[in-house]
Amino acid sequence: MKIVIVVFSPGGHTKKVAEIIKESMEKKSVAVEIIDTTGKAIFDNSRSIQAYLKSVIPPHDILMVGAPVYAHHFHYNVLSIIDALPSPGNGWGKFSIPFVTYGTINSGISLYEAGNHLNKTGRKNIFALKIDSFHVMSRFLSTTINEGKPGKEIEPLMNELADKIISLDISQADKIIDILPKLNYQKLTCKIKANTIFREKFFQDRIYPQLSFNKEKCVCCQKCIKKCPVQRLLLAEDGLDILKGNPACIHCGECIHACEFSALDFKTDEASKAKWNKVFNQAIKGKGILPSNEFPKTVLYY
Ligand SMILES: Cc1cc2nc3c(=O)[nH]c(=O)nc-3n(C[C@H](O)[C@H](O)[C@H](O)COP(=O)(O)O)c2cc1C
Ligand code: SF4
Ligand code: SF4
Structure with a gap:
């Protein structure tokens, strides 16, 4: 099995999660490649994003896509990445796992919108992760929030994810259920906030x-x-x-x-x-x- 993790991580915390996932998976002999899009000159239009993705993403069974939560949303640069993904096929599998880090305030509608966008590219969301993290904005405030997170505390959960991935029978794709409805966990007030003032x-x-x-x-x-x-x-x-x-x-x-x-x-x-x-x-x-x-x-x- 091969997993590709595409990540955008201005402050490095989402990338750290990707690295912990990679370590957990590799201990169980699953190959993982991280594609870090942070700082790449690709975000000006969807064609440059797609050309980049085609050139760097190798054949894989599962695609993980990670972003920080900004203003209750999956970071819009990473939604653009998802939207530019070629459909599964030619060695690219149809399973996806969105994940976010957020600074403990609110993960908003981030995972649900990532899952929805992944669905539209023909992918099935088999798992998803939200990870409590350092709030990078709090560096400029009087109190820092969640200093040091994420770290060792998430390793047991990442091992659990690795075990669940290994036990999947990906040859039975039709029998595997999309978990998208589970990502629709926010109350209506939060969704309204995300879609109005937090635009x-x-x-x-x-x-x-x-x-x-x-x-x-x-x-x-x-x-x-x-x-x-x-x-x-x-x-x-x-x-x-x-x-x-x-x-x-x-x-x-x-x-x-x-x-x-x-x-x-x-x-x-x-x-x-x-x-x-x-x-x-x-x-x-x-x-x-x-x-x-x-x-x-x-x-x-x-
Ligand atoms: C502009 C901005 C908006 C943010 N909005 C939220 C938010 O709505 N909810 C939240 O809990 N954290 C929010 N955060 C905190 C980040 O989601 C968190 O620090 C994340 O782990 C950063 O990931 P990175 O280090 O990979 O960039 C925001 C951070 C920034 C810079
Ligand atoms: S605040 Fe703006 S200019 Fe500064 S690093 Fe972030 S994106 Fe770049
Ligand atoms: S001194 Fe500060 S603003 Fe000037 S180039 Fe260095 S980091 Fe940038």
């Missing part, structure tokens, strides 16, 4: 803070450029260019985190910082406008 375009334009660049502090080390998962930063004569257009900056904050000279930051003011600190501090207590109330937080769906 990515709205968030991108109105809610996520834009980047600010301080030329005086920049030493042109290019660390931020190397970290940008969608290649939005370029070294220019007078410092750094933050590129507009397609693909858009995804507001992951990786460039800010990478800069040791504080030359990059989110454009924000003390009042908004205080507001978001309050929202997140309440959220982890299960209160406020973004209550973190999914239990258990790490789940293998089957």
Whole structure:
């Protein structure tokens, strides 16, 4: 059996899950290949994504697709990857396993939409995973959330996944049931939120803070450029260019985190910082406008 894991992981946490899965599977003699799409210059249109996928994905039985949750959604770059997937056939199997990492606040409709998109490519979702993870945005807040996760705590679950995969009889494809209905686990209020205020375009334009660049502090080390998962930063004569257009900056904050000279930051003011600190501090207590109330937080769906 061969498994391919396609992953997009600006902060590295979703990739870490992919690596733990690979380790668990390989201990049981199942071959796994990870295709990391982070930082690849493919996200400007579906043709470049498809050409890339065709060139890097080897024949396989099961395709796993992993993304971080952004604003209650499966990251839209990875939905674009799924949409660009060629149909199963020619050595590409018809089974899929979507998985997400999320920063404990809310996994939203991420797994359900990933499962739906995979279905549309002719694939059957046999398992799915949501993994409680460090909240990368909390690096910019007063309290970090879930520092150190995911790590060893998910190994038993990954071993369980490996055992379940091994015991599947993939030659009996028609008898294997799609688990998509199980991924429709959110309450109506959460779904409405995800489809109204948490729409990515709205968030991108109105809610996520834009980047600010301080030329005086920049030493042109290019660390931020190397970290940008969608290649939005370029070294220019007078410092750094933050590129507009397609693909858009995804507001992951990786460039800010990478800069040791504080030359990059989110454009924000003390009042908004205080507001978001309050929202997140309440959220982890299960209160406020973004209550973190999914239990258990790490789940293998089957
Ligand atoms: C812009 C943005 C939006 C996010 N939205 C959510 C969210 O709605 N719910 C949540 O629990 N975590 C959210 N997170 C946290 C990430 O899902 C989490 O940190 C994830 O593990 C990051 O994965 P990565 O390190 O592979 O990029 C968000 C993070 C960012 C940067
Ligand atoms: S420019 Fe910065 S915040 Fe925007 S996508 Fe790149 S690394 Fe993330
Ligand atoms: S990491 Fe900071 S100092 Fe280095 S190029 Fe980027 S903005 Fe400039």
